[in-house]
Amino acid sequence: MEYYLQDIPHTDFLHIFVVSAMIIIFGMGYAAFFTVVKMKLLNRYFMIAAYLSWTIQAACMYYLGVLLRVEPYTQKVLIGAMVGYLIFPHIVYFVLDKVHRRYEHEAEINQI
Amino acid sequence: MQGNRLYEGQKLALKYFTVAIVLFGAQLLFGLIAAIQYLYPSFLFNTLDFSIARMVHINALVVWLLYAMIGAVYWLLPDEAGVEVVGVKLGTLAFYVLTVAVAIVVLVYIFIQVGPGNEMTLWFITEGREYIEAPRWADIGIVAVVLVFLYNVYATVLKGKHSGILVVLMADLIALAGLYLAGMFYTDNIAVDQYWWWWVVHLWVEATWEVYVAAVGGYILIKTLNANRQVVEMWLWIEVAMMFGSGILGLGHHYFWIGTPEYWWEIGALFSALEPVPLVGLFVHVLYDWGKERGKGNNIKNVPAFAWLTVETFGNFLGAGVWGFMHTLPQINLYTHGTQWPAAHGHLAFFGAYVAIMISAIYLGVQGKAGFKEMKMTKAGWWAISLITVGVLLMTVSLTLSAYVQTMVERGMHGATWEGYFIAQANQWFVQGMGWRLAAGLSVIAGYAFLVYDLLTVTKKQPAEVMEGEAAAQAA
Numbered sequence: 001m002e003y004y005l006q007d008i009p010h011t012d013f014l015h016i017f018v019v020s021a022m023i024i025i026f027g028m029g030y031a032a033f034f035t036v037v038k039m040k041l042l043n044r045y046f047m048i049a050a051y052l053s054w055t056i057q058a059a060c061m062y063y064l065g066v067l068l069r070v071e072p073y074t075q076k077v078l079i080g081a082m083v084g085y086l087i088f089p090h091i092v093y094f095v096l097d098k099v100h101r102r103y104e105h106e107a108e109i110n111q112i
Numbered sequence: 113m114q115g116n117r118l119y120e121g122q123k124l125a126l127k128y129f130t131v132a133i134v135l136f137g138a139q140l141l142f143g144l145i146a147a148i149q150y151l152y153p154s155f156l157f158n159t160l161d162f163s164i165a166r167m168v169h170i171n172a173l174v175v176w177l178l179y180a181m182i183g184a185v186y187w188l189l190p191d192e193a194g195v196e197v198v199g200v201k202l203g204t205l206a207f208y209v210l211t212v213a214v215a216i217v218v219l220v221y222i223f224i225q226v227g228p229g230n231e232m233t234l235w236f237i238t239e240g241r242e243y244i245e246a247p248r249w250a251d252i253g254i255v256a257v258v259l260v261f262l263y264n265v266y267a268t269v270l271k272g273k274h275s276g277i278l279v280v281l282m283a284d285l286i287a288l289a290g291l292y293l294a295g296m297f298y299t300d301n302i303a304v305d306q307y308w309w310w311w312v313v314h315l316w317v318e319a320t321w322e323v324y325v326a327a328v329g330g331y332i333l334i335k336t337l338n339a340n341r342q343v344v345e346m347w348l349w350i351e352v353a354m355m356f357g358s359g360i361l362g363l364g365h366h367y368f369w370i371g372t373p374e375y376w377w378e379i380g381a382l383f384s385a386l387e388p389v390p391l392v393g394l395f396v397h398v399l400y401d402w403g404k405e406r407g408k409g410n411n412i413k414n415v416p417a418f419a420w421l422t423v424e425t426f427g428n429f430l431g432a433g434v435w436g437f438m439h440t441l442p443q444i445n446l447y448t449h450g451t452q453w454p455a456a457h458g459h460l461a462f463f464g465a466y467v468a469i470m471i472s473a474i475y476l477g478v479q480g481k482a483g484f485k486e487m488k489m490t491k492a493g494w495w496a497i498s499l500i501t502v503g504v505l506l507m508t509v510s511l512t513l514s515a516y517v518q519t520m521v522e523r524g525m526h527g528a529t530w531e532g533y534f535i536a537q538a539n540q541w542f543v544q545g546m547g548w549r550l551a552a553g554l555s556v557i558a559g560y561a562f563l564v565y566d567l568l569t570v571t572k573k574q575p576a577e578v579m580e581g582e583a584a585a586q587a588a
Contacts, residue, residue, distance in 0.1 A: 005443055008443065008524075013447070013516070014520075016444060017438050017439075017444075017516065021434055024434040024437050024438075028429070078382075095346070095350075096346075100343075
């Protein structure tokens with residue numbers, strides 16, 4: 001599989017840098033809202049804000065792909081990465097929950 | 113640390129920390145000279161040219177971080193293993209050999225600077241390979257010193273307790289030491305040569321160093337916040353899995369112009385953006401656990417170390433994550449490569465990921481030396497962390513603005529020609545950005561002065577309640 005990068009008009013440069021920063025910032029927003037809600041520091045309705053952040057992030061990623069004139073293979077990789085990022089915090093939370101249950105259970109046994 | 117008494121390994125760590133802080137100052141000084149030369153090219157022309165000032169600036173960074181890293185391991189090693197460091201005398205000898213070698217290399221860089229393009233120059237002046245310019249004799253010396261360090265770590269852990277932090281460090285240090293060898297040989301083909309050079313530069317910085325700081329960061333969190341060891345170690349293994357994955361696959365984003373298939377660029381870009389995630393996860397998780405128990409006598413045991421660790425976590429995310437992603441995708445990197453974009457990203461990422469955590473580890477050493485169970489932040493400490501952090505952030509933003517102009521004018525409008533290069537360099541927005549970078553550099557230098565002052569005096573300026581608590585503890 002060989003292909004060559006497309007030229008990017010210089011008028012698109014600013015949009016590219018801003019939108020790629022937005023991807024990370026909304027990505028952080030998704031992770032932050034998800035974490036804070038799971039910590040029960042915020043009402044669970046704020047999970048909507050987490051998924052909204054992910055949606056904006058995915059849209060930014062799509063727009064970045066358009067601006068970069070990416071090839072079909074890269075399009076698939078970018079969308080795959082977004083789906084992976086949607087799932088990732090759920091897996092991490094699951095693992096953390098297991099660890100906490102284990103060591104808190106061990107602590108109770110030690111107290112007895 | 114046994115009560116107020118330090119292990120011999122920890123005394124050795126303090127020696128490494130001292131040289132590290134001195135070299136940090138050298139790094140900043142030569143960075144300032146290079147920043148001035150960007151605006152006033154005649155400054156020190158033919159005395160200390162820009163290429164030399166930049167080389168010393170970068171090499172001092174790499175070497176002081178290595179000093180601090182070795183020091184941090186010698187600090188935590190006996191504490192975690194529960195036994196004295198095996199081979200402390202050998203380690204001390206290696207320390208003095210390394211320090212003399214570094215001093216000679218720096219003097220050669222400053223006073224001899226360049227040589228003829230032959231083997232003599234490679235062996236005795238500079239290898240001329242960005243970031244790892246040390247001449248070959250020094251390369252061999254570095255390998256010998258690192259082998260002594262590795263022996264000490266392995267022999268000590270095998271003799272003492274095997275904590276998760278130490279096991280991760282043992283695996284990581286093998287990779288850290290071994291990868292340096294990839295930068296010690298030449299090939300006739302420059303593309304192949306660059307390939308192996310990246311194996312050192314990228315895999316050091318984005319794989320082995322990242323795992324290293326996670327292990328040290330975990331230890332600091334245990335010491336400052338009393339973090340649960342199981343939580344720390346779980347995140348460490350996530351870090352290992354992701355970092356070696358993202359670090360190795362992330363290598364692909366450098367593979368321009370050396371003939372690798374283009375899909376490596378995409379893979380490299382995506383995976384390298386994931387690198388800071390586990391460290392932020394570890395920090396947030398531990399902070400949450402600490403917050404749940406807050407107010408029950410679980411004070412922060414070392415406020416300056418914790419503050420610098422906080423800067424590290426978010427500086428790493430911003431520098432390596434946001435700024436990295438903004439210019440690492442191959443379609444962007446094709447235009448930004450070699451402009452001020454990598455400089456903006458590099459300054460914040462190095463500061464965020466490595467500099468801040470090493471300062472944090474040094475504060476832990478200062479606390480241990482004084483034998484304090486708790487250490488508060490002083491005014492000088494606040495000035496140091498504020499001036500340095502704000503200075504580096506301002507520097508990053510200034511370089512970013514210059515980089516944007518440079519990329520658009522030089523690469524976008526003038527097709528990466530020499531003419532485009534000079535037109536972009538003369539653009540008023542580019543020059544103004546460089547001016548702000550210099551101002552930010554002065555702020556960092558001022559912060560460094562406060563930092564040195566604070567490291568020397570922080571234990572004498574602790575509030576009365578800490579001093580009284582220590583006196584009572586000692587009397588008991």
